[in-house]
Amino acid sequence: MTLFVRFAAHMADILDAMEEAGELPAGLNRKPVTVEPPRDLSHGDLATNAAMVLAKPAGTNPRALAEKIAARLEALDEVASVSIAGPGFINMTLTPETWAEELREIERLGSDYGRSDAGKGVTVNVEYVSANPTGPMHMGHCRGAVVGDALATLLEYAGHKVIREYYINDAGGQVDVLARSVHLRYREALGEDIGEIPEGLYPGAYLVPVGHKLATHYGSKFVDAPESEWLVLFRKTAVADMMDMIRDDLALLGIHHDVFASEAELQAAGKPDAAEKWLREHDLVYDGMLEAPKGEMPEDWEPVELPLFRSTNYGDDQDRPIKKSNGSWTYFGADMAYHYQKAQAADQLIDIWGADHAGTVKRIQAAVAALTEGKARFDVKLVQMVRLLRDGEPVKMSKRAGNFVTLADVVREVGKDVVRFTMLTRKADAQMDFDFAKVVEASKDNPVFYVNYAHARISSLGRRVAEAGIDLPEPDLSRLGTEELNLIKLAAQFPRIVDGAAHNREPHRISFYLNDLASAFHSWWNMGNDDPSKRIIVVNDVETTSVRLSLARQIGQIIRNGLMLMGVEALSEMQ
RNA sequence: GCGCCCGUAGCUCAGCUGGAUAGAGCAUUCGCCUUCUAAGCGAAUGGCCGCAGGUUCGAAUCCUGCCGGGCGCGCCA
Incomplete structure (x- = not known):
């Protein structure tokens, strides 16, 4: 048992004894009572606010109560001296032997010194990275990956059971674009001159091997075939290959997820339909008109009736559509069902998101609150942008031109440990500069x-x-x-x-x-x-x-x- | 217009689920190498914690309202 845990127990014992002796009324709320090191170490080794927070409910004054608590603290073997200061702080100085004993404790526990059971085995699902399976990891994904992974490790060490999860967005429009891009590479592999990759498709050379593979496997069968014949196959192949690539990138950072959840599979299994049904039964989904966007009005905006989730019941500013007018699920509609699925296997959920998704936090929190009936703690941690600098100048990246800085490049240049450590030198919601020169200085x-x-x-x-x-x-x-x-x-x-x-x-x-x-x-x-x-x-x-x-x-x-x-x-x- | 994040030393940032006289690095100034690696250490200077109220024994921390900055707002993902 480490020192601070032990002193919290000492404090509880003392308050128990004082209740028994009639010096304190029974049943006081002891939650605000702390025993911790004072900021200013000249005050001593440990300080407690017990007298200040208990005086009022106990109907006495802090000094008087402090005297009584202090007397009992002084009687402890580990305590060398006690003093009362300021508005009623009780300061303790511990014996050198107590600190020597703590040193022995560090040696005894070794790599377990710091581990605790504070999490009480509560299962936490940490979903992080979840980059679209449309290309290699780039530096935009890096910080969330490291923060999520370190958080997962930390929670395990603090006594939680942790599930590390990655959500594969393999059902939306982006993966169709990926499939079309691969189709081009497939034709290229068969000898066709495809010229410039058209605007809107993924230009990256990393799709070339996927095209080759498909060409070897299927020959020219799909060259002139209508999209409906090859889209699903190409999408599936490309997504699988992209995920292999992403897993390799993550491995460079020492990151390994326990669960890779597929949005497409989730939909195929009818999870969003089930969620919608339940929500309709509880009057949390209704068919209604979407409000016009509040900011700049898109030119093609027109009112349409859609199934809307009542996220306004939970503090969102408007109700959110779960399906598009073509009948397919919105990202939110599927994501809602996905979070419900995660909540089946965990007591608490954590999502690590890029700060650019801040606007959608409320609706997903609303959905989780609704579907779990408020039972699951759910935190969304927003991770701010990282600005890459080289020689003090921002590194220019253009996603469209495909010249973004990949995570693999950076790890190769400065090493895994430098990347990981640097990503953890700021709190997640503060912006950060990553200067190639400074991080290796x-x-x-x-x-x-x-x-x-x-x-x-x-x-x-x-x-x-x-x-x-x-x-x-x-x-x-x-x-x-x-x-x-x-x-x-x-x-x-x-x-x-x-x-x-x-x-x-x-x-x-x-x-x-x-x-x-x-x-x-x-x-x-x-x-x-x-x-x-x-x-x-x-x-x-x-x-x-x-x-x-x-x-x-x-x-x-x-x-x-x-x-x-x-x-x-x-x-x-x-x- | 609305929502989220942020305003702490000249600069970059901490501040432990409210605690005592608000901290660190850089920068500036001044010291320390016959050395267990000086790739380091010490000292000094530097603050109406954006502003104004509120909550209470006690606020940088919680609440409200302003001011200032960033991001977001669509059936995208």
């Missing part, structure tokens, strides 16, 4: 480097000791100094950081924490430059060396744990 401005550098330094300590053949005694942790204890205090935050990041679904918090931890470590290391007696390896003092090395190793362990959550490998040397 070996300086402290670059967290990717800075964190790894700390880890490499720690690794080098181990090598030095081994090379020197020094025989170290068991570390005597009573020899830990102030600086060392402060470092342990920061290291001990890791489990809290993990829980907070998981709870708020914000994986970037891990990278910020690691940067802080690395900074504290570099600072400690550097003290040895000014004062040789403060080095980690102190010549002719195996006792001190043993203690400090033990601490350094556990810092390294936490860096590895954090990097693991981000899907990044820790480096043992900086080449």
Whole structure:
């Protein structure tokens, strides 16, 4: 049990005892009670607001209540001193032995230090990437992919059961365009000069092999055939090949989904029809007129009666069509059924979307609320755009010309770990620059480097000791100094950081924490430059060396744990 | 017009589901290499947390209204 979990339990015990002793009324809401490190560490190691939040409901004043709680806290073996400050904060300083024990705990738990059961096994479905199967992954997809994947790992570590899912949009107009583009490549493979790829079709050379494959398989059979004879076949073949390509791209980032859900299969299985039926029975779908668009009026707009979902019941500004006038499902109509399907296999849903889809969040949340009758927690995380920079200049991309920067290119250039780490150095809903030069820069401005550098330094300590053949005694942790204890205090935050990041679904918090931890470590290391007696390896003092090395190793362990959550490998040397 | 996101140091950003005197990096200034990798470290300077109300013991954080910026709005995906 890590320290913060233990103190939350201590606090609960104390409040129980006070109830029993008649010092507190029974049944107070203890939810607002926290026991956490104060922002300003000069206040102590731990602080609780218990007296402030309980005073009013208990009919007493904060100071008086604080006195009573403080007396009981002071009686704990782990607590060295207690003080009451400000409006009623109770500050505690813990004994050095308590922190030494936490260091042992890190060593005991190793890669599990930080893991928790806070998620209580609740199943979370994280849907991310879900790029259209019409070409290779490009940098526009990258951030959502990394954020989704890191979030999934984080939730697992925090005690959730996680399903990593990819929704294949293989039923809409885009995949028909793909099939037509492939038909061109197919004709080309048979020797025809197709010239320029017409506007509106996918020009990318990655479709050439698909055309070849179809040509080899079917010969000239479909060259002059009407679209109805080949469209389905070409679409299916192309989508399958595109998905293989996308899976390969994702593998470059170390991303592997558990479930690939096909929109076409969903529709073939009649899921949207079932959803519509249920919604109509509950008067949540009706046939009605679509309101005219609020912004610029399209020239060809005309009122039409369509089946509309009552998303306005759930805060959307207008009801949304689930079918088009030609009878086929809208994207939303199918997506609604898809989310219902996901909710069958999970308690909570998370979608990772590009920020350009922000406008459709409300309707899908409305649909999930309706179909699950409000039972499933469902978060849509919007991921902002990444601006690619080279030499300080934005990299120009034109999707139409097909010259977008692919994810594979970027991974090839800077490496998987740099891409992943960098994508997690901003919160998801903030815009981000990705500068090819800066992300590989070996300086402290670059967290990717800075964190790894700390880890490499720690690794080098181990090598030095081994090379020197020094025989170290068991570390005597009573020899830990102030600086060392402060470092342990920061290291001990890791489990809290993990829980907070998981709870708020914000994986970037891990990278910020690691940067802080690395900074504290570099600072400690550097003290040895000014004062040789403060080095980690102190010549002719195996006792001190043993203690400090033990601490350094556990810092390294936490860096590895954090990097693991981000899907990044820790480096043992900086080449 | 409506909706979503965002306004925190000169710049880029954190701020832990409300906590004490708001933090880090860059930039600027000044220090530290007979070294466990200085690819680093330390110090100084720098803030009406967009504005105005509200909620309460307590607000950068929650609510409302403005101001300013970005994105979106169709039977597209």
